[in-house]
Amino acid sequence: MLPPLNPAEVGAMVGLPAAGAIDAYLVTGGLPLICQEWGSGQSVESFLAVSLADPTSALLVSGERSLAAEFPGYIQARTVLAAIGNGERTWSGVRAAASAGAEPMAASSLTSALRLLEAKRVVAVDTPLSARPAAKERRYRVADPYLRFYLAYLAAGLPLVERGRGDLLLRQVKRSWYAWRGRAVEPLIREALLRMAPELGWPEVEAVGGWWNRQNNPEIDVVGADREGAANRIIFAGSIKWQSTQPFDQHDYAALVRDVTAVPGFDTSTELLAISRTGTVAGVPAHSIGTEDLLTAWRSLPRNGHPA
Template identity: 75%
Template sequence: MAASGFVGRAAELARLDALLARVGDARRDLPGVAVLLRGRRRVGKSRLVQVFCERAGVPSVFFQASQGADPAAERVAFAAAVGESELPGRDLFADGTVLPTWTAVFRQLAAALPADSPSIVVIDGLPWLIDADPALEGTLQTAWDTLLARKPVLFVLIGSDLAMMERLDDYRRPFHQRGTVMVLPALNPAEVGSMLDLPAAEAIDAYLVTGGLPLICQEWRPGESVESFLGESLADPTAALLVSGERSLAAEFPGYLQARSVLTAIGNGERTWSGVRAAMSSGVEPMAASSLTNALRLLEAKRVIAVDTPLSVKPAEKDRRYRVADPYLRFFLAFVEAGLPLVERGRADLLLRRVRRSWTSWRGRAVEPVIREALLRIAPELGWSEAEAVGGWWNRQNNPEIDLVGADRQGAATRILFTGSITWQIAKPFDQHDHSALVRDTAAVPGVGPATELLAVSRNGVAAGLPIRAVGPDDLIAAWRA
């Protein structure tokens, strides 16, 4: 099957090809190669590996774990997957025998693998298996060391729980340094623009809506406007734009009702601890401070939210601001989640009207982390080769609040290289009024000095004659093309 839908995935497929080429290499101590592949939900990990297996031309087995399934049932399902595979020893799993432990399963798997030619074994959803059977992590390490690594096999372990997949390779964990780590990101703004045939500014808009998730991008017709795409997708209850968020959240937070509610509050625009708590209270008894703190810690550990602090030479760890880390979930929580009942009643037009009403202001905030990441990438081309961090700055009163601060390091910087402002409205360029406000507010940032430069990032250009460096949508998209 062709991999034509894999826009931007050529590098990842090539890396998997290179890892398969290492299998059985006589220069290596053991013939087997293990891979730990992680990436957020709906980003295309399973599809990437399926396409890779189809192209590889070697025997393979692909096992998909189920969330919350009983370990014994998962062993039966794994045995069935091997029995239906192309492995030369698949008949060892064809008699319906229920193996009592994962140790027995892996021992039989090793016997089913070819001894003199490469094969591929994929376990998708590894965190779910470990959740159901915590001892599996140690069992997996033992089976790899004593059995599987001695066969010419590419052993691919896939997971969407980013924190757990990172911990698997921690030096204190059994599988440490036994597998090559791969991270599959979402499509970046340049890849989204290329896939959808959109100019730079519209490509960034599309990225803010889709988060670069391939399943959603595939439903966006090339050259289609945001307005047209939303009009069609919001009216279709089965559209990936609507269903992906609910499925991701259900898989990420089964039983974590408070964390889910806190995430919704952040997604609806609450950025501070006190703001989130007030939103959670809703006129009734306030949420316990400890409960809120625990929920925020869980969300941060799962990489679902990001925590920003003011960037300057003076640390301000207490002035934290929370935001939804994933661009698509940011859009879903702000607009779609609360609007699903309207879609079910056939009134998607009302939901689309809500989006239209709030789009410009929402986009102005949502684009900030995207712009900061792009600036960090192109900082050397802009003359700031020392820049290791791009963030923002604010005080307790949010007056002033600086959109962009570039510094020589994260946390307590020693040098502020530039400060800047973002204007992302539809028809308004960065003008003299914006410049005067930036000059005035920049003076409040600790560490700003005569050498600190000014930057304007504008969707619609900069008024002529202003003494400021300018960056536009084309420059931002170029950050990922490089």
């Protein structure tokens, strides 16, 4: 099997500018067989309309083939993975979603399933990054971008496609696409910032993650630190605004300034980042990162350099 393309390679293959290339990567995961079916310059909506009309399209068949190969007979692991793929991020949320009826899944069964998924690198585990470790505040996510999209939309929608109603599945995708994309792009942005850190003037950055507390209020989308675990320095912190028309503005900056003080280790030397799909308005006193900046993280890389 050919290794996945990285986001810059996806953009070159499907003939889209940076913002569209990132969208295409979130849908395809860089899988060459899927990217080959993406027409040059084709929008996400147009590509999905064509792919969801064909039950044999690479977009639809690749997910089940991958899962069947990875988890033959692992029913509980598949159930837990489906819960995470549908947006559950906490241990209790995953357990509730994976439980059958009123009978909760046994804690030992859930723990075993999560360990298997982590060992196979199908699920990634994030913890808040700051000067104060918070290992108990674990969040789970599907590690592979394509599988994340497949589980969120396609797995449950296959019966519609088989009945010739891919249009209904497309409607479901469009209904929540912007919210899903805003969450799905976060790991890619963090990976890009880790790669870019030396060029941005922060060669000491060894870890990029996010930060949240038990109440999930506030949440900081991006935190760059000098090491994993208990960081000595919080070098940068930022907010991601991944909208199609609204740039990062003064209101977004004010919210970042207010919330970032909750991050243990934040101080006046911490650089603030404004990360946006549609740019940053003039006058925002933060380091602006856009889609072209993010793609440079994967340009001039070896063939298989791609996000985790």
